[in-house]
Amino acid sequence: MPWRVSCICLLSGVIAGCMQTRGHAREPAVLRAEDVASHAVLQAALQRTLGRPVTLAPDALVNDTQLVIEPVAARVDGRRIGGREMGARVERFTLWRVEDGCVLKRESTGESIELPDVECLVPTKS
Amino acid sequence: MGEAMSGMSCRLLATAAMILLTACGGGGDAGSSAPTTPTTPAISYTPGVFRAASTYASQCQAPRPGINPETGRSYPDRQGSSLAEKHFLRSWTNNLYLWYDEVVDRDPALIAGVLDYFNTQKTTAVLLNGRAKDEYHFTYDTAEYYALSQSGVSVGYGISWDAVRNFPPRKLVVQHVEAGSQAALAGVTRGAEVLSIDGVDLVNDNTQSGIEALNRALSESRMEVSHAFVFADRGTGAQRTVTLAPAAITLNPVPVVRAHPTASGAVGYLLFTDHIATSEAKLVDAVKQLKAANVQDLVLDLRYNGGGRLLIASQLAHMIAGSARTSGKTFERLIFNSKHTVTDPVTGDRLEPMPFVDQTVGFSAMPGQLLPTLNLSRVYVLTTERTCSASESIINGLRGVGVEVIQIGGDTCGKPYGFYPQDNCGTTYFAVQFKGVNELGFGDYAAGFSVASYSGQPAGALLRGCQVADDYSRDLGDPGEQMFMQALEWRANATCSPGMSSADAAPRVKPFAASQAEGTPLSLPTEPWRNNRIYH
Numbered sequence: 001m002p003w004r005v006s007c008i009c010l011l012s013g014v015i016a017g018c019m020q021t022r023g024h025a026r027e028p029a030v031l032r033a034e035d036v037a038s039h040a041v042l043q044a045a046l047q048r049t050l051g052r053p054v055t056l057a058p059d060a061l062v063n064d065t066q067l068v069i070e071p072v073a074a075r076v077d078g079r080r081i082g083g084r085e086m087g088a089r090v091e092r093f094t095l096w097r098v099e100d101g102c103v104l105k106r107e108s109t110g111e112s113i114e115l116p117d118v119e120c121l122v123p124t125k126s
Numbered sequence: 127m128g129e130a131m132s133g134m135s136c137r138l139l140a141t142a143a144m145i146l147l148t149a150c151g152g153g154g155d156a157g158s159s160a161p162t163t164p165t166t167p168a169i170s171y172t173p174g175v176f177r178a179a180s181t182y183a184s185q186c187q188a189p190r191p192g193i194n195p196e197t198g199r200s201y202p203d204r205q206g207s208s209l210a211e212k213h214f215l216r217s218w219t220n221n222l223y224l225w226y227d228e229v230v231d232r233d234p235a236l237i238a239g240v241l242d243y244f245n246t247q248k249t250t251a252v253l254l255n256g257r258a259k260d261e262y263h264f265t266y267d268t269a270e271y272y273a274l275s276q277s278g279v280s281v282g283y284g285i286s287w288d289a290v291r292n293f294p295p296r297k298l299v300v301q302h303v304e305a306g307s308q309a310a311l312a313g314v315t316r317g318a319e320v321l322s323i324d325g326v327d328l329v330n331d332n333t334q335s336g337i338e339a340l341n342r343a344l345s346e347s348r349m350e351v352s353h354a355f356v357f358a359d360r361g362t363g364a365q366r367t368v369t370l371a372p373a374a375i376t377l378n379p380v381p382v383v384r385a386h387p388t389a390s391g392a393v394g395y396l397l398f399t400d401h402i403a404t405s406e407a408k409l410v411d412a413v414k415q416l417k418a419a420n421v422q423d424l425v426l427d428l429r430y431n432g433g434g435r436l437l438i439a440s441q442l443a444h445m446i447a448g449s450a451r452t453s454g455k456t457f458e459r460l461i462f463n464s465k466h467t468v469t470d471p472v473t474g475d476r477l478e479p480m481p482f483v484d485q486t487v488g489f490s491a492m493p494g495q496l497l498p499t500l501n502l503s504r505v506y507v508l509t510t511e512r513t514c515s516a517s518e519s520i521i522n523g524l525r526g527v528g529v530e531v532i533q534i535g536g537d538t539c540g541k542p543y544g545f546y547p548q549d550n551c552g553t554t555y556f557a558v559q560f561k562g563v564n565e566l567g568f569g570d571y572a573a574g575f576s577v578a579s580y581s582g583q584p585a586g587a588l589l590r591g592c593q594v595a596d597d598y599s600r601d602l603g604d605p606g607e608q609m610f611m612q613a614l615e616w617r618a619n620a621t622c623s624p625g626m627s628s629a630d631a632a633p634r635v636k637p638f639a640a641s642q643a644e645g646t647p648l649s650l651p652t653e654p655w656r657n658n659r660i661y662h
Contacts, residue, residue: 053274055274055374071273080515082433084436084543085434085435090488
């Protein structure tokens, strides 16, 4: 039963995210450097979404609007155990500024994840 | 990009939502965490008779509670025994291990530990060069194996090391420093040597306490703990004291790309260190840059590249060789054991060769974009024994379609093998399950690709080129660095410089471990910043 409840909650979140972004201005965005609070919100959102701890660099989504998550390569003595990986999954996320808020989009599913109390910046085009 | 969250995406989301709903409706049973009554039948051993591994799967001496983050469902574990776990390994090995017919069938009841039993489930054959035929039999904690990170990010100092001499007087050299790391900002460069850490003499200290202190510092993973390193700078030998604390460092897998001008046209140099997801976009950008510079040849530096995603290896090979040479050709075909010649025994897919991939697949670049190509008939590859697996696939794949590969450096590691990791009861097992072969059907490079011949060496593993040691006196990508310089020398004159051996020269020399009699070795992981384990 808890499995169904969490599914419905997730579904509600997906639809809410979808409705909220429709019709509003949205642009790819980054986080401000050394914004520890926003980084913490991002980390928690990723862990919630992916269901396990995720190691991030302090500058995640600071210099790039895209974030790529993949399994840590298993190593022995510093060397890859594998080295010929066939199907290890990759999750790509893109950060968007929507109105005054921030939304993280999971590219594999289209899911939108709101990042409350996070300040998003639209990078200046060079 | 700006339309990425358009109505179409919403329709896709709605579809995904329907799928979710369906999953919710039908997933109750699978997701139930109700305890399962043990139904383990009596387990018996009959020599030469192997029941399906699924008969014994997930019958654990210590079942895991809770939800498996990999599947979102409860762990399938139920109460079993170590005997059941060993029988699982016996049957799994017999079905999937590449050399299953070389494994001695042992009664699981006669070997106490599960991991001890796993270690018996491999071939004990030895290669012509004295190396074990199977050096790739490992286990890993499953929770640790499924950990995630931002691509290329790990906790460490941002330094990779080379223990040139692991016994007193030791020599520990900085191989590479990640840009932007604390070490880089403090001025530590490639070629610097470590003299001491936290006051312990790294060169000479041979006490147990000293070695333990050094190992602790080199493998430190606690971000709040710092250590004082004394380095001797490259060239000058000037001493530099730097306090370093581990941090989450982002690896740049393509850190150096440049076009080197020569009288006969520009030569591209591309340093590629890891087949991680972010390398896809960076390799595309690198090849575009080299193409714009109209490079006539390419020096591909794989000396520290231990492999990774095979698709990325295929993409890079395509970008080097171009469509005319690779279209319709096999980059790598997987060969499983003789029981599985038609379908992949793990995925159930029909065994089809992997082609040279000619477009982005979405690891880090937008999917579906055609890859840029250099259309080269020859490539210079810089190698060491750390050049491994998917990196060797690039060499083998290109040779399979007639691209000449000139090898500059040391023998590669010799790993034409791969595996699908298998979890059972919280341990993930790695056992060789397939071999990769190229368009010509060649994949016998278990002793590595080499420019020096030896008795019994398969012809396909012998390359033209020069044996050259890694040169820490120069930065990577510096045309004065020995390996890069030899590539340029070969390009100009098709010979190695005096003092460098070529394929026609003496028998090859393989590095062997130093003698234990010389003192107590310092156990230095090659990349402690990417590896929290230390071995004594």
